[in-house]
Amino acid sequence: xxxxxxxxxxxxxxxxxxxxxxxxLLVFDPESNKAHCLNAVSARVWQLCDGxxxxxQITHALKENPAVCADDGVIWLxxxxxxxxxxxxxxxxxxxxxxxxxxxxxxxMLGKTALLVVPLISSVVVPTPAExxxxxxxxxxxxxxxKCCSPCTCGVQGINLVCL
Amino acid sequence: xxxxxSIRPGIRSxxxxxxxxxxxxxxxxxxxxxxxxxxxxxxxxxxxxxxxxFVHAGVVAWRGKGxxxxxxxxxxxxxxxxxxxxxxxxxxxxxxxxxxxxxxxxSFPRPMSIRQQEGGKVRxxxxxxxxxxxKKAIPVSLILLTKYEPQATWSPxxxxxxxxxxxxxAHSLSLRIRPKATLVAFSRALKRANILAGPRGDAxxxxxxxxxxxxxxxxxxxxxxxxDRQ
Numbered sequence: 510x511x512x513x514x515x516x517x518x519x520x521x522x523x524x525x526x527x528x529x530x531x532x533x534l535l536v537f538d539p540e541s542n543k544a545h546c547l548n549a550v551s552a553r554v555w556q557l558c559d560g561x562x563x564x565x566q567i568t569h570a571l572k573e574n575p576a577v578c579a580d581d582g583v584i585w586l587x588x589x590x591x592x593x594x595x596x597x598x599x600x601x602x603x604x605x606x607x608x609x610x611x612x613x614x615x616x617x618m619l620g621k622t623a624l625l626v627v628p629l630i631s632s633v634v635v636p637t638p639a640e641x642x643x644x645x646x647x648x649x650x651x652x653x654x655x656k657c658c659s660p661c662t663c664g665v666q667g668i669n670l671v672c673l
Numbered sequence: 674x675x676x677x678x679s680i681r682p683g684i685r686s687x688x689x690x691x692x693x694x695x696x697x698x699x700x701x702x703x704x705x706x707x708x709x710x711x712x713x714x715x716x717x718x719x720x721x722x723x724x725x726x727f728v729h730a731g732v733v734a735w736r737g738k739g740x741x742x743x744x745x746x747x748x749x750x751x752x753x754x755x756x757x758x759x760x761x762x763x764x765x766x767x768x769x770x771x772x773x774x775x776x777x778x779x780s781f782p783r784p785m786s787i788r789q790q791e792g793g794k795v796r797x798x799x800x801x802x803x804x805x806x807x808k809k810a811i812p813v814s815l816i817l818l819t820k821y822e823p824q825a826t827w828s829p830x831x832x833x834x835x836x837x838x839x840x841x842x843a844h845s846l847s848l849r850i851r852p853k854a855t856l857v858a859f860s861r862a863l864k865r866a867n868i869l870a871g872p873r874g875d876a877x878x879x880x881x882x883x884x885x886x887x888x889x890x891x892x893x894x895x896x897x898x899x900x901d902r903q
Contacts, residue, residue, distance in 0.1 A: 526853050528856040530834045530835050530864065531864070533835030533836075534835070535839070535856055537842070537848065537856060542849055544839055544848065546833075546836055546838070631839055633840075634843075635845065638720050638849070641727075641845060642719070643729065645709065646700075646704075646708040646712070647702070648688075648709065649700075650697050666699070
């Protein structure tokens with residue numbers, strides 16, 4: 510492993526709202542309006558990204574828990590996923606010397622226990638109230654992001670966007 | 674609401690609906706205008722009430738416990754709710770699941786809005802399909818993440834509570850407005866609930882499979898398996 514990579518200090522994003530539920534961590538980001546579900550491994554890595562610990566220290570801290578596979582590749586996979594989800598405030602450096610592990614490779618490598626030890630993050634975009642509600646009947650103004658009920662679609666009528 | 678009632682040959686009269694100064698409906702159909710009004714009131718309530726957290730979902734109660742069916746429009750929520758009510762479940766809502774801070778679910782008692790094949794909708798109260806409505810707040814025992822697919826048979830997989838919350842979030846009207854309270858309520862609601870996901874075919878067959886009514890052999894076996902986790 511490249512020494513400089515091991516000295517990288519990842520920092521988790523502030524201003525997000527979290528909630529633990531049965532080993533998983535739910536994170537809502539009010540800036541991007543995305544909700545994320547982190548499995549135990551990615552949640553633990555994210556919690557350790559306190560802006561003080563280096564990647565090497567995070568790996569060391571994770572090794573204290575025998576249930577978690579603290580392989581370098583797994584840690585970097587978690588960091589990449591966290592970055593992609595917008596949950597880190599600094600950019601992860603490209604893993605030049607490090608083994609770049611994909612989620613599939615990690616799963617294959619770790620076999621049946623993969624689900625427990627491979628970092629996984631699922632994300633959804635949280636809709637606006639208008640987007641979440643039932644579709645809009647034909648004739649409704651569809652400016653606020655609501656979807657039009659079939660067979661209508663949102664189109665321009667005069668100066669308005671209307672379900673036509 | 675305003676209506677252009679001037680009747681002149683060759684001139685069509687549009688119905689207009691405003692929310693404050695915002696035009697929210699302009700069309701010929703009066704029924705659609707009231708649908709738009711109802712939809713707008715629902716969204717307004719979801720945005721302003723502090724007592725409940727709204728999710729776009731159908732809800733029924735079976736043996737005092739809630740079955741919540743979140744989903745987008747045209748996913749077949751109302752059809753499934755109707756099938757549950759016909760099978761003896763109490764009707765709570767076909768539009769919104771109202772969660773309180775403890776994670777219990779409340780009714781949103783408007784008649785079911787049934788889409789008809791020839792277009793348009795009819796409104797049916799629970800009594801009109803041989804069922805009853807429920808009013809009491811109830812704990813959630815089952816979340817169904819499903820969508821109607823013509824060739825599908827109900828063969829669900831169980832998913833984790835965290836992913837269940839994520840699915841509720843994707844249909845929540847409240848999460849952007851009250852994120853902390855919403856996540857707490859969803860987590861409490863799903864802590865002891867089973868979450869089943871997968872496409873479904875016929876609504877009645879799906880309900881029979883879920884409630885364990887299949888062929889009447891072991892009437893409650895299916896429900897005992899999935900509904901009594903608490």
